[in-house]
Amino acid sequence: MSGRTRGRPMVTFAAAVAGVLALTGIGGYAFAQIAGCAAEDRITLDVAAAPEIVPALAAAVRRFDGHTGTCARARLRPADPAAVSTLLSGRGGGDRPDVWIPDSTLWTAFAKPGDVRPSIANTPVVLATAAPAEPTWNLLLGPAAATAEGRPESAARGPGAQVPDPSRSAAGLAALLMADRLVAGVPDGRAVFTGLVRAIRETSAPTVEQAFATSGAARDGAVVVASEQSVFRHNRTRPGVRAYGAVPREGTLSLDYPFMIVVREGDRVSAAEKLERELRGERTRADLSGHGFGIGTAEPSWTPKADDVQRIAQAYARLSLPTRLLVLFDISGSMGEEVSPGLDRLQATAQVGRIGLHLLADDSEIGVWEFSTDLRGSQDWAERVPIETLGARAGSGTQRQRILDDLGRLKVKESGDTALFESLLAAFREVKLTYKPEMVNTVLVFTDGRNDHPGGPGFDRTLADLRAEYDAAQPVQVILQGFGDDVNVTELTELAEATHGIVQVARTPAESKRLLLEAMSRRVCTPGC
Template sequence: MTHPTDGGRSTRPPSAVGRRRRRGRRFPVAATVAALGSAALCATATVYAVEAVRGCDAPLVLDVAVAPRLAPAVAAVAGRFGRAGHEAGGRCVRAAVRAADPADVATLLSGRALPGPGTRRPDVWIPDSSLWPGRIPAGRRPAVGGPVAATPLVLVTVGASAPVTSWRPVLAADGRTRVRLPDPERDAAGMGVLVVARTLLGGSRDAGASFAALARTLRQGTLGDVRAGLTAAPGRPAVVVAPEQTVREHNRRSPAPAATAALPREGTVVLDHPFTVPRETEASPDRARAARLLERALRERSARAAFRREGFRDPGTASDALPVRALPVPADARIREIAQSWSRLALGSRMLSLIDVSGSMGAAVPGGGTRLQAVAEVSREGLALQPDDTELGQWLFATRLDGSRDWRETVPIGPLGERAGSATRRQLILSSLAALRHERGGGTGLYDTILAAYRHLIRTYRTDMVNTLLVFTDGGNDDPGGPSLDRTLRLLRAARDPVRPVQVVAIGVGPGVDTAALRRVTGVTGGGVYAARHAADIRQIFRTVTARRVCAPGC
């Protein structure tokens, strides 16, 4: 079968094709596309012209997909390569370079997408980082060669006088430092930030919760194009994580003051641009040989000089005045774990909060105040940690709180930043928390309230969010008219939908919480039970609850 980029077979003997070379001429892009056959090209891709050589009518043309930042320099090297008289299988070898988003190529090679009008498998792939091949399953993973060009991730302080030279404020997730970064789902620079976080946070007991809190903060600062973050916005200082080459290119082209980049003192991830050969290419001896010839050309001195002119460093050498301390790239399994964790944590949150207002919630807690006041303080702390696109609603429960029902909806579920009349939903919830009062003599209709709220969340499920039922209570169920524990468990199992997973998470306040029963209830849904004896416990609890999103619903 003729390869899509072969351009047809020659009637001339193959051995004569590569030798009969004369002065070349440059085809326009339209002619290049025709020469590549009928394979459709991505509408947004840049396809670089291929040198045509007289006497070479049926070349073996390698389809080379390159990360956009490096593609122009690789195209220049490929032009010289095509005129150099290389042969494979008796045919002259040429390279057709196109700029291709590494995320799209990785998805294609992983088998998660099929070749179509906008994508095709390349013969050679040069992504911007080894992190991309590391995300491809072992059975499909291409052969990853050495790096072609390098650029480290740097910290750019925008709109502030004091430069940031450490990862510490970036990873703090405390809201004091505004962090902008490329989307880790689409850009290796963004994924590199997550690798740094996992490396520097280490394997401490709190590392998972810290990573979850960081992911929630970083999600609000992701950029479709990191170059958009390099220009200061008035009154909005930020730290932008970007490849050094992007900053250099920005400074060369922008009329604005130059952005100052700093190498973090703890070390950084280096985007290494590995020469990568897919399995299909390796299976073809002629194409595999042609790929090796191109790789050799990309490592020549003239090629390295071309890459340096575009702002890249030589891989593996201190080619610039500032040497780079490169953090190690994790093993492939670890890369996939980090990527999957981000994908889960980057989803929006949708929570329905149930607050116990039974009579016992008026009991005092250590340090002053009542249990209900502690819950209100705990809820305010948790609310402050949620971005405006978090969907949140609030119900109160006791016994017969609303006619024959044990619960009452106080704030319908929806985005915190959404306006409902003259106030946002966040403000409505804060007002409701300030007005909380316990029901004197009221019991705790815990089980039927959980069942009603659980069914409500399944009916109104959002597939693009992590759906959670959050229960604040100080005891166990004491509603004689409600379901028993065993019946509650049976009904929860019957209502559970694997396609619409909803976790039930309970936060107990005070010493009388029936944790054994709550563990059985929450366990049906993959949730958990946490004790908040003091309001100060809330930050750690919310960090832990957020971290559970990585394993939901199978925690």
């Protein structure tokens, strides 16, 4: 009896509190705090999202914050997906978010964020142009293929392709993945890929707004890799400079905005799951659609594997390194042998050199030597063009044009022998002495492949010197391309391998070109090839 008497005031007090709450409009959330969720109320979820999707999620986060019975809050902030990926991989500093909504699952190839859940939105990667078109990835690959085939520089430049930096943009990375897929098995496919990387590096990584903000960009026929949603956003904010985005006929990848729970503490995971339910609700779907996003998970024609994503990203990083290259041309008498009507060995290798030059960006540093015997007194090699940046001014033109012009003036020394070993050592030492760590430092030698200079160092001494002087901390790689049937492959292979380089043997001009393009693309694995 006494127990029932003592219980009545408590029931009365609770009812009174509930009545006050109802009258004041504080409602069930405040009552839940009084009932015991004050500890949970201290949870503030840190939600890092790709910047372009933040406006579409803002209302959903406000609904989550005010939801009855939800004691957690969410702090939604824009965050560069590449930066968060670096952070979660352990290579960057800063606080890990509780929830991460990047623009693409591709970033999970570099960092394992925790619980990766299905996408909340999607948008395909498209090619945007200044006029309606039925685009194809050949708008990007065509100019690169022209370079690989040795067509004129004007043809190789193409329609001004602009690709966002693949190291920072999922759309740019998706473009490279598509390119890799399309050139697989194609003759000179690696060279085409290398040419595409050059084109990307030489073009700034603009937004759609930057690319189409001027009449000049439209008039020049710019082709911009972008997401469909970014084209939508551009047209809504700048209707006077309209862009047209379409999926290439070969297919594409999509940005898929997965919901990732990074945090592992139980109460925070529970709060993140509640937020996820809000972001998948009908009102959020409507918000996303209103901002130009597709809803949920797209149905891709293919899904890149994590290993492929890493491989392409690493290839881009390696191929993006500027080259520092000293090229040696053998001008000994045997290089005058005709290899096709009206074309001798030296002329053929000079043509190949021109093609290789087109694959190099303007910030590459290139120089040219020739070698035979007694070219400068008793010296068997001579500098024709000093190593300089290709885009640098040289007289009335650039270093690139200076080299192109010089290659047309190479002449065979009919009485000259092949002082290969001595010239190779001199070139290796020159590049090592002037080594630049931010570049790929290489010596490339075109020769008919056999040292026949009795006055210079022999094979054993040359090999010993290369092995002793090679420095893995400052690697200088030697690439030797022999032309013809007299190449001493055994000797040249040992010399190249002393510097982690390669030997190539060509018997026709076409084969020489193909081998050089392979060598240029080989930087993907240098120096661990």
